[in-house]
Amino acid sequence: MNKLFYPAIFHKAEEGGFWVSFPDLPECFTEGDNLEQAYEMAVDALGLALTSRKTEGEEIPAPSSPENIVLENGILTVINFDMAEYLKKHNSKSVKKTLSIPGWMDEEAIAAGINFSQVLQDALMQKLRSRQ
Numbered sequence: 001m002n003k004l005f006y007p008a009i010f011h012k013a014e015e016g017g018f019w020v021s022f023p024d025l026p027e028c029f030t031e032g033d034n035l036e037q038a039y040e041m042a043v044d045a046l047g048l049a050l051t052s053r054k055t056e057g058e059e060i061p062a063p064s065s066p067e068n069i070v071l072e073n074g075i076l077t078v079i080n081f082d083m084a085e086y087l088k089k090h091n092s093k094s095v096k097k098t099l100s101i102p103g104w105m106d107e108e109a110i111a112a113g114i115n116f117s118q119v120l121q122d123a124l125m126q127k128l129r130s131r132q
Contacts, residue, residue, distance in 0.1 A: 004081045006063045008042050009074035010035070023069050024061045025049045042079050047086040084128070
């Protein structure tokens with residue numbers, strides 16, 4: 001579920017710029033002074049809505065098919081959202097983990113000046129990439 005494509009409707013605002021709604025996420029709205037800013041804000045708003053639903057244990061709806069969306073004076077745009085990238089940007093706080101390794105490996109790694117946290121992060125990133 002890393003790459004998602006959700007339809008969004010961009011509406012021209014009377015005062016200028018655009019406001020954006022998501023048919024699949026009725027609680028999700030945002031706006032921007034121009035089309036580019038509105039798109040960037042839509043990506044962030046989508047990320048916030050999806051991660052909030054995930055955190056609250058709520059269902060994450062499947063994206064509607066664009067041809068099934070009824071437009072009312074708006075521009076249909078599909079938002080390309082990468083959950084992994086969003087979480088890297090917005091949830092990068094460190095979390096302490098306890099692990100066990102053989103004593104000999106611990107001694108040799110310390111003697112070699114190996115950063116255990118970095119090795120674990122690198123290995124996890126490699127595993128996560130291979131799943132995609």
